[in-house]
Amino acid sequence: MIELQRIMHVEDDPSIQQVAKIALEAVGGFTVHTCSSGKQALADYPDFAPQLILLDVMMPGMDGPTTLQHLQQQYDLTAVPAVFMTAKVQSNEVASYKALGAVDVVVKPFDPMTLSDQIRRIWSDFQQ
Amino acid sequence: MIIQRVSSTSNFITWLGSALLLALFSWLAWRGYQLNPSADVLQRWALAFLVSELLLLLLLSDMQRITRRLMRELQQKQNATFSEERKASELLAKIASQLPGMVFQFKLTPDGTACFPYCSEGIRDIYHLTPEQVKYNAEPVFALIHPDDLPLVQDSIRLSAQQLTLWKLDYRVRYSDGEIIWVTGRSVPELQDDGSVLWHGFINDITERKKIERLKHEFVSTVSHELRTPLTAISGAIGLLHGEVFGALPAQAAQMTAVAQANVLKLQLLINDLLDMDKLIAGKMQFDIQPQPLLPVIEKSLRDNQSYAQQYQVSYQLQVDDTELWVSIDSLRLQQVMANLLSNAAKFSPPGATVTVDVQHLGRHAVVRVIDQGPGISEEFKPYIFDKFSQADSSDIKSKSGTGLGLAISKQLMTRMQGEIGFHSEPGKGAEFYLLLPLLSTADDTEPTP
Numbered sequence: 237m238i239e240l241q242r243i244m245h246v247e248d249d250p251s252i253q254q255v256a257k258i259a260l261e262a263v264g265g266f267t268v269h270t271c272s273s274g275k276q277a278l279a280d281y282p283d284f285a286p287q288l289i290l291l292d293v294m295m296p297g298m299d300g301p302t303t304l305q306h307l308q309q310q311y312d313l314t315a316v317p318a319v320f321m322t323a324k325v326q327s328n329e330v331a332s333y334k335a336l337g338a339v340d341v342v343v344k345p346f347d348p349m350t351l352s353d354q355i356r357r358i359w360s361d362f363q364q
Numbered sequence: 365m366i367i368q369r370v371s372s373t374s375n376f377i378t379w380l381g382s383a384l385l386l387a388l389f390s391w392l393a394w395r396g397y398q399l400n401p402s403a404d405v406l407q408r409w410a411l412a413f414l415v416s417e418l419l420l421l422l423l424l425s426d427m428q429r430i431t432r433r434l435m436r437e438l439q440q441k442q443n444a445t446f447s448e449e450r451k452a453s454e455l456l457a458k459i460a461s462q463l464p465g466m467v468f469q470f471k472l473t474p475d476g477t478a479c480f481p482y483c484s485e486g487i488r489d490i491y492h493l494t495p496e497q498v499k500y501n502a503e504p505v506f507a508l509i510h511p512d513d514l515p516l517v518q519d520s521i522r523l524s525a526q527q528l529t530l531w532k533l534d535y536r537v538r539y540s541d542g543e544i545i546w547v548t549g550r551s552v553p554e555l556q557d558d559g560s561v562l563w564h565g566f567i568n569d570i571t572e573r574k575k576i577e578r579l580k581h582e583f584v585s586t587v588s589h590e591l592r593t594p595l596t597a598i599s600g601a602i603g604l605l606h607g608e609v610f611g612a613l614p615a616q617a618a619q620m621t622a623v624a625q626a627n628v629l630k631l632q633l634l635i636n637d638l639l640d641m642d643k644l645i646a647g648k649m650q651f652d653i654q655p656q657p658l659l660p661v662i663e664k665s666l667r668d669n670q671s672y673a674q675q676y677q678v679s680y681q682l683q684v685d686d687t688e689l690w691v692s693i694d695s696l697r698l699q700q701v702m703a704n705l706l707s708n709a710a711k712f713s714p715p716g717a718t719v720t721v722d723v724q725h726l727g728r729h730a731v732v733r734v735i736d737q738g739p740g741i742s743e744e745f746k747p748y749i750f751d752k753f754s755q756a757d758s759s760d761i762k763s764k765s766g767t768g769l770g771l772a773i774s775k776q777l778m779t780r781m782q783g784e785i786g787f788h789s790e791p792g793k794g795a796e797f798y799l800l801l802p803l804l805s806t807a808d809d810t811e812p813t814p
Contacts, residue, residue, distance in 0.1 A: 251601075252593070252596050252600065254597075254601075255597055255600030255604065256600070258609065259603075259604060262604075262609045263604075263609055323588075323589060323592045345595055345596035345628075345632060347599075348603040348607065348609075349607040
């Protein structure tokens with residue numbers, strides 16, 4: 237199994253950007269590239285070449301699902317799972333996010349100590 | 365009219381009677397003259413004729429007088445009734461004009477035609493029509509109902525007519541200038557002798573109320589979302605500090621991060637509860653109801669709440685008399701209800717106490733009891749326990765954390781799953797909360813064979 241190293245995090249809130257970066261880098265040992273908007277994500281994707289994309293759902297301008305759509309249109313994402321981050325969701329909403337191309341949903345507020353484990357689990361489920 | 369007829373009839377009787385009397389007495393006079401041919405006989409019969417003619421005329425004029433008087437009295441009475449009716453309708457119009465919205469009678473005849481036999485002036489505000497415009501034909505009203513709502517309105521009227529049940533509906537009216545208002549209607553149907561149905565009811569403008577409802581909903585969801593973003597950052601930052609990602613903390617600092625973390629969690633729960641309550645009230649909460657065994661859901665709830673109970677040095681003990689109880693539930697929602705009852709029981713129990721969770725088969729129901737050894741529920745608080753934001757806060761009870769929404773949400777959730785929630789408690793002797801869920805019969809097709 238390929239080991240997960242590079243994660244692209246798309247999130248508009250600077251505080252959450254910092255917390256997630258430390259949670260994933262310091263706790264999980266990943267390399268995180270943070271994008272503040274969907275537009276930046278589209279521009280930075282080829283250079284960083286992430287193995288997994290973590291997307292906030294609600295963002296001003298281009299939201300998470302739209303960003304994912306554009307990424308899928310421009311790049312081949314068959315080997316790159318996308319995970320949405322959003323507030324407490326109902327089970328039927330999770331299904332609709334999955335229909336939009338996400339492999340899973342991480343609930344906000346997330347626990348920074350277990351976030352990396354959760355991402356790693358999603359990664360290994362995706363690999364199988 | 366009638367008086368003319370009476371007088372012409374009596375005239376006719378006068379002429380006919382006079383002619384008959386003349387013929388009768390002429391014949392009698394002729395017969396008498398034949399037997400005794402003298403002028404005396406003729407004189408006598410002529411006198412008799414005159415007297416009887418006079419009597420006839422008197423009788424008839426009397427009759428006419430009496431008839432006339434009767435007719436006059438009748439007419440006076442009729443006039444009085446008319447003015448009383450007019451007074452009543454004026455009274456109704458006066459009262460109706462002071463009501464918000466319109467009051468009406470709506471009539472549906474078996475051939476499908478409809479009309480508003482009575483309608484207050486309020487129809488001018490609701491439909492921009494006059495009562496006269498719809499007195500014999502309801503079509504102008506239906507033409508103004510929002511096309512998207514029209515089938516709903518028509519179906520609900522049909523149903524109300526068929527089953528003779530209360531008609532009650534919120535729908536939209538669209539004016540010719542494109543303006544849309546929300547109205548609420550309510551009326552009671554009555555079947556008439558001719559097979560038509562007559563409703564009495566009212567329609568009121570609720571545009572303002574709908575606007576406020578929408579604003580409230582938007583407010584709650586916006587605020588909750590706006591609160592969540594900083595809360596995510598705060599809980600994340602504190603979580604990293606408390607997790608000692610940046611090195612070990614001095615003991616007091618660790619204590620402070622623990623306090624901060626516990627309170628962030630409390631805020632999170634409050635926001636979740638607020639959103640849940642809002643969704644439940646707006647009917648927007650989705651339920652994923654599936655037939656399933658009850659016990660695993662209860663066992664999972666106990667496991668998930670174990671660490672919470674440990675904070676209060678309380679332990680849970682499960683008692684089961686039937687392990688094969690199948691129910692139709694949304695397992696996550698039932699866990700939410702159980703989490704509420706279990707955390708309440710732990711919070712209110714003295715340290716070292718045991719909270720008993722008892723799962724039983726009771727007739728056609730499964731019963732889950734959560735029994736604590738806490739202070740119990742005071743008589744004063746009992747009626748309000750399932751109300752929103754209710755928490756007993758009398759001085760003899762220690763203040764406990766919580767949102768005051770838990771039991772209100774639990775009650776709504778149980779109702780949506782066809783279940784019930786209730787409690788027994790005597791102050792000082794602990795409390796027992798119970799959940800009742802209808803059992804699926806063992807012969808049920810939805811239950812897979814084990």
